[in-house]
Amino acid sequence: MSAGPEGIVRDEIRALSAYHVPAADGMVKLDAMENPYTLPETLRREIGDAVANAALNRYPDPSAPALKARLRRVMEIPERCDIVLGNGSDELIQVITQCVARPGAAVLTPTPTFVMYGMYAVFCGMRYAGVPLKTDFSLDAGRFLAAIAEHKPALVFIAYPNNPTGNLFPEDAVAEIIAAAPGLVVLDEAYHLFAGKTFLPRLAEFPNLVVMRTLSKLGLAGIRLGYAVGRPEWIREFDKVRGVYNVNVLTQLVAEKVLARYEVIEEQAKNIRAGRERLAGRLRTLPGVIPYPSDANFILARVPDAARAFEGLTRRRVLVKNFPGHPMLGPCLRMTVGTPEENEKLVSALAETLAGH
Numbered sequence: 001m002s003a004g005p006e007g008i009v010r011d012e013i014r015a016l017s018a019y020h021v022p023a024a025d026g027m028v029k030l031d032a033m034e035n036p037y038t039l040p041e042t043l044r045r046e047i048g049d050a051v052a053n054a055a056l057n058r059y060p061d062p063s064a065p066a067l068k069a070r071l072r073r074v075m076e077i078p079e080r081c082d083i084v085l086g087n088g089s090d091e092l093i094q095v096i097t098q099c100v101a102r103p104g105a106a107v108l109t110p111t112p113t114f115v116m117y118g119m120y121a122v123f124c125g126m127r128y129a130g131v132p133l134k135t136d137f138s139l140d141a142g143r144f145l146a147a148i149a150e151h152k153p154a155l156v157f158i159a160y161p162n163n164p165t166g167n168l169f170p171e172d173a174v175a176e177i178i179a180a181a182p183g184l185v186v187l188d189e190a191y192h193l194f195a196g197k198t199f200l201p202r203l204a205e206f207p208n209l210v211v212m213r214t215l216s217k218l219g220l221a222g223i224r225l226g227y228a229v230g231r232p233e234w235i236r237e238f239d240k241v242r243g244v245y246n247v248n249v250l251t252q253l254v255a256e257k258v259l260a261r262y263e264v265i266e267e268q269a270k271n272i273r274a275g276r277e278r279l280a281g282r283l284r285t286l287p288g289v290i291p292y293p294s295d296a297n298f299i300l301a302r303v304p305d306a307a308r309a310f311e312g313l314t315r316r317r318v319l320v321k322n323f324p325g326h327p328m329l330g331p332c333l334r335m336t337v338g339t340p341e342e343n344e345k346l347v348s349a350l351a352e353t354l355a356g357h
């Protein structure tokens, strides 16, 4: 008898579906929180020259000192903290989860939130518990604190701001959760530049806090670079578990070049924040559409018939994110803030769809 995956691959893996990435060819792509802007010509040329001269025959430097030094300066990383780099912050979620996955240990998150926290908990054989947000997607701090007491989680993930809801939980409530948690708390600040809020300066206050970020939502989704910042005692452990050469030569090089011109990214983020406010205002004028408050580069909105709206938008070549069958997000669509032209296309396509054209 030859062995197939049944009975060999773990049941909980077989029960999962792979993360689905829909085709987006020729569409206005507003489903994945990418930055719609390109880099200035001079910077692109500089990157081209650097890539042309890169030592592609050599393994990358596993400690990436130049890139870390640049990150430290640009992101104002506290001196006494260390940095671990990942192939996207996705990889860091995996690494951190693996580090704490003792038999019986639990991962706790608010829900709905970024789905990868729960996926990696399952991959690593951990217990996963989600604490529901209130119906308006605000944090139920009392319920979260009770869940901490009940589950005693080894690991808490909080996205700050949260994805897919877009809101930023109150700083005081998050601080209270960190202080109450018996294990590690990872604050995922993937959208910090759109929120203007961060716990980085407060790392010294909380020995169990790690702040994780990514360059993906800032305009560099294609190079896959995430980083986590915390006390050296934590970072040392994560460093053992990540792939030694997890951040490739080209990623290190391009990230350094772009971070050297961080004002470009900041300017783009400023435009996106302004675009977000305009888009929210336009969405509010559509019948039955209720945008939720956002501190990120996307907007979650309740729409009258999400399945029909999604289908109508797709037919008009606008790709957003829907959540079919989800108990809380089912009636909603998540829309990335694009360029003003893209936002306008989104609004007019949605208006047409709602009018039943």
Ligand SMILES: *Cc1c(COP(=O)(O)O)cnc(C)c1O
Binding pocket: 033, 087, 088, 089, 090, 091, 114, 159, 162, 163, 188, 190, 213, 214, 215, 216, 217, 221, 224, 225, 226
């Ligand atoms: C997009 C996103 C990530 C993933 O970032 P990568 O660095 O591209 O892997 C992590 N956390 C949250 C909350 C996100 O929305």
